[in-house]
Amino acid sequence: MTRANGSTFPGPEFWRAFADERFALPRCSACGAWQSYGARACAACDSGDLEWRDASGGGSVYSLMERHAGADAARVLYVVVLRLDEGPLVMGAAYALPGALRPGARASALAGEAAVEGLPLFEVAPETA
Numbered sequence: 257m258t259r260a261n262g263s264t265f266p267g268p269e270f271w272r273a274f275a276d277e278r279f280a281l282p283r284c285s286a287c288g289a290w291q292s293y294g295a296r297a298c299a300a301c302d303s304g305d306l307e308w309r310d311a312s313g314g315g316s317v318y319s320l321m322e323r324h325a326g327a328d329a330a331r332v333l334y335v336v337v338l339r340l341d342e343g344p345l346v347m348g349a350a351y352a353l354p355g356a357l358r359p360g361a362r363a364s365a366l367a368g369e370a371a372v373e374g375l376p377l378f379e380v381a382p383e384t385a
């Protein structure tokens with residue numbers, strides 16, 4: 257079932273897996289290439305034969321937007337685009353210290369956690385690690 261309002265983005269298959277502490281993405285059955293959320297056809301070979309498979313949930317921050325600070329401003333919510341280790345770019349949410357998050361930082365999906373502003377939550381590794 258598809259919802260026009262987008263409230264279930266990245267889709268019910270994704271959230272079922274995420275609630276089960278798995279990070280799933282569409283993968284092409286024809287050539288094996290991983291796809292971003294919402295793909296209807298393979299970006300590599302154009303096959304429409306995609307199935308949801310478990311991915312690592314790891315990647316690096318590709319771009320980011322500071323969303324807002326909490327009441328104590330100790331942590332800021334970022335909307336991030338991540339380059340996953342499997343290749344696709346995906347959107348997510350992450351908390352970090354104000355101004356501390358940079359492109360290239362390592363991130364991993366916090367599968368099992370609740371969505372933040374409709375996005376899957378990622379944990380960002382400290383830059384000093």
Ligand SMILES: [Zn+2]
Pocket residue numbers: 284285286287288289298299300301302303
């Ligand atoms: Zn393919």
